[in-house]
Amino acid sequence: MIAERQASIEGRLYFEAKQAGKEPSSRFSELTKKELIQHQAQTKKLAEKLSQEYSLSKTIAIYCANNILRYKETHGENSSEDQVSKIIRIENVLEKRKSIA
Numbered sequence: 001m002i003a004e005r006q007a008s009i010e011g012r013l014y015f016e017a018k019q020a021g022k023e024p025s026s027r028f029s030e031l032t033k034k035e036l037i038q039h040q041a042q043t044k045k046l047a048e049k050l051s052q053e054y055s056l057s058k059t060i061a062i063y064c065a066n067n068i069l070r071y072k073e074t075h076g077e078n079s080s081e082d083q084v085s086k087i088i089r090i091e092n093v094l095e096k097r098k099s100i101a
Contacts, residue, residue, distance in 0.1 A: 002036070008074045009035050016076060039069045054088055063091045 009032045017024045025031060043065045050068075051061035067087050071079045079087070 005039075005070065005073055006032055006036055008070070012074060012076050035073070039073060043069060050088070056088065056092075057095070060088075060091050060095050064088050067091070 010028065013028065013031060014024050043062065046068065047058070047061040047065040050056055050064050051058060054061075056064065064084075064087050068079050068084060071083065
């Protein structure tokens with residue numbers, strides 16, 4: 001999972017550099033690891049915020065936080081409020097399906 005997330009960040013950074021007409025930084029790997037570590041550190045705080053703001057269980061809040069940060073890793077920008085609400089709805093539906101099965 002971590003290698004997959006790191007690859008998403010690498011791909012985005014590479015694409016952004018090429019789009020700007022630049023060569024990717026020689027510190028490419030270091031920048032990728034740094035961003036991933038920052039996102040991992042943000043997960044718990046974001047999950048707590050989501051849990052309080054949307055009355056989510058701890059498990060659902062962590063899944064949502066991971067998905068929101070994953071979006072940022074891939075696209076380089078934060079999810080919109082609409083995207084966040086859709087992520088929360090989807091995770092709630094999936095959690096209900098798990099509890100039924």
